[in-house]
Amino acid sequence: MATTKTREVPTGRVSDLIAAEEDRFRQARPRSHQLWTEAREALPRGVPSSFQDAAPQPIFMDRGKGSRVWDVDGNEYVDFHNGFGVMVVGHAHPKIVEAVRRRIELGSHFAQPVEDDIVVARELARRFGQPRWRFTNSGTESTLDAVRIARGFTGRDRLIKIEASYHGHHDALMVSVEPPPDRMGPPDQPASFPQSEGIPRAVVELTTVVPFNDVPALERAFAAHPGEVAAVIVEPAMMNVGIVLPDTGYLDKIKDLVHKHGALLIFDEVKTGVTIAPGGATERFHVAPDLVALAKAIGGGLPCGAVGGRDDVMGVIEEKRVAQMGTFNGNPLTMAASKTTLLEILDAKAYAHFDALAETLQGGLDEAIGHHELPFHVITLAARGGVTYRAQRVRNYRDYLEIDKTLSYLSWLYQSNRGVLMAPGAEENWTLSVQHSVDDVQRYVDNFTEMARDLRQ
Numbered sequence: 082m083a084t085t086k087t088r089e090v091p092t093g094r095v096s097d098l099i100a101a102e103e104d105r106f107r108q109a110r111p112r113s114h115q116l117w118t119e120a121r122e123a124l125p126r127g128v129p130s131s132f133q134d135a136a137p138q139p140i141f142m143d144r145g146k147g148s149r150v151w152d153v154d155g156n157e158y159v160d161f162h163n164g165f166g167v168m169v170v171g172h173a174h175p176k177i178v179e180a181v182r183r184r185i186e187l188g189s190h191f192a193q194p195v196e197d198d199i200v201v202a203r204e205l206a207r208r209f210g211q212p213r214w215r216f217t218n219s220g221t222e223s224t225l226d227a228v229r230i231a232r233g234f235t236g237r238d239r240l241i242k243i244e245a246s247y248h249g250h251h252d253a254l255m256v257s258v259e260p261p262p263d264r265m266g267p268p269d270q271p272a273s274f275p276q277s278e279g280i281p282r283a284v285v286e287l288t289t290v291v292p293f294n295d296v297p298a299l300e301r302a303f304a305a306h307p308g309e310v311a312a313v314i315v316e317p318a319m320m321n322v323g324i325v326l327p328d329t330g331y332l333d334k335i336k337d338l339v340h341k342h343g344a345l346l347i348f349d350e351v352k353t354g355v356t357i358a359p360g361g362a363t364e365r366f367h368v369a370p371d372l373v374a375l376a377k378a379i380g381g382g383l384p385c386g387a388v389g390g391r392d393d394v395m396g397v398i399e400e401k402r403v404a405q406m407g408t409f410n411g412n413p414l415t416m417a418a419s420k421t422t423l424l425e426i427l428d429a430k431a432y433a434h435f436d437a438l439a440e441t442l443q444g445g446l447d448e449a450i451g452h453h454e455l456p457f458h459v460i461t462l463a464a465r466g467g468v469t470y471r472a473q474r475v476r477n478y479r480d481y482l483e484i485d486k487t488l489s490y491l492s493w494l495y496q497s498n499r500g501v502l503m504a505p506g507a508e509e510n511w512t513l514s515v516q517h518s519v520d521d522v523q524r525y526v527d528n529f530t531e532m533a534r535d536l537r538q
């Protein structure tokens with residue numbers, strides 16, 4: 082934690098600052114507003130994915146190069162959003178541009194295997210210690226396949242997931258992603274809340290929800306459903322409610338418990354994979370699951386995904402017991418970009434660079450927080466990190482609910498208005514790229530320091 086002495090932030094001050102920043106935000110983005118108005122005629126809420134519908138209005142983008150992006154109004158930003166954590170290679174990386182150009186000239190799609198499939202699968206095996214892989218096109222498909230493989234392997238139907246983990250938008254796991262307080266049930270035995278209409282109740286009832294960092298709750302969930310559980314799926318470090326780190330030993334303990342009950346452990350490393358260490362959370366926390374779901378950063382900016390696992394578990398595909406398929410799986414463009422990302426860009430130097438940038442961010446932000454006695458703290462994990470607007474560590478969703486979300490919104494506005502693009506949403510966290518410089522990350526620190534000072538005026 083940055084400081085032991087903190088003082089509360091007056092809420093009136095936060096709302097005054099938000100009003101001024103929203104005004105400034107809108108004034109600088111008339112073209113985005115116009116496009117959004119037009120888009121709403123053709124696209125529900127004016128966006129292609131509901132995640133992109135963020136207050137005060139979506140920002141329509143024009144282009145990106147290196148660590149920077151430009152919106153349609155000509156505003157330039159250092160990109161900390163990086164396409165929800167995809168662009169760790171930075172924008173238009175010359176090696177990716179070259180690899181994709183070379184590949185597209187030779188044909189972009191065959192729905193037949195290509196040699197690069199083998200190269201990428203072997204590199205993922207080396208990084209994550211899982212011998213066998215299949216490709217998908219998104220994180221959603223990767224967790225969907227992981228779940229089906231686990232169900233096929235165990236012959237069981239029930240899943241256990243963590244309250245407030247997001248694993249993509251398929252039915253089985255769109256359960257208690259951000260349940261409303263009046264529907265979420267007691268903290269030690271959360272309810273299974275369907276996160277969208279259109280999800281059959283029968284599917285929701287097959288997904289049991291437990292709190293993160295709570296081994297006894299997981300034990301109780303197994304006891305309540307003896308012999309029924311196919312898999313426990315976790316984000317080994319939660320990254321959709323800020324960043325929530327596992328307690329020391331938590332991942333080991335749940336692995337033992339899961340195996341004791343004949344189930345499988347699935348790590349959803351869609352966000353942590355190749356960003357917090359070369360081999361993701363598996364490497365960083367020294368725990369190997371039975372199945373790993375990947376996507377986002379492994380594809381260098383092309384739509385991608387992969388699911389990897391133990392020989393015997395992935396054997397259900399080999400034996401044709403479980404169907405894993407897709408027209409675009411192992412698409413040659415994606416594989417070319419992925420191979421270049423993994424073999425030529427995300428090398429040891431890249432991870433040392435992330436660590437150095439993280440140190441600058443941590444040091445600068447800790448100083449501002451300490452100086453202004455703010456009840457916030459900072460977490461950095463190589464290319465990922467974020468500010469938590471609460472003095473105490475967050476261990477689970479119920480802790481996260483105690484955070485005043487207006488502060489993260491204010492921070493998002495401050496950064497947007499001063500040339501740093503963050504992912505929208507209260508769960509603010511950043512993704513750095515190999516093309517970010519110390520000056521780039523210093524801009525985030527300077528903007529944050531300005532906000533900290535303004536909060537105290």
Ligand SMILES: Cc1ncc(COP(=O)(O)O)c(C=O)c1O
Pocket residue numbers: 165218219220221222224247248249250316320321349350351352376377
């Ligand atoms: C942990 C995690 N799993 C899965 C997904 C779904 O990935 P996609 O949006 O590629 O379907 C996400 C998306 O943010 C995620 O954060």
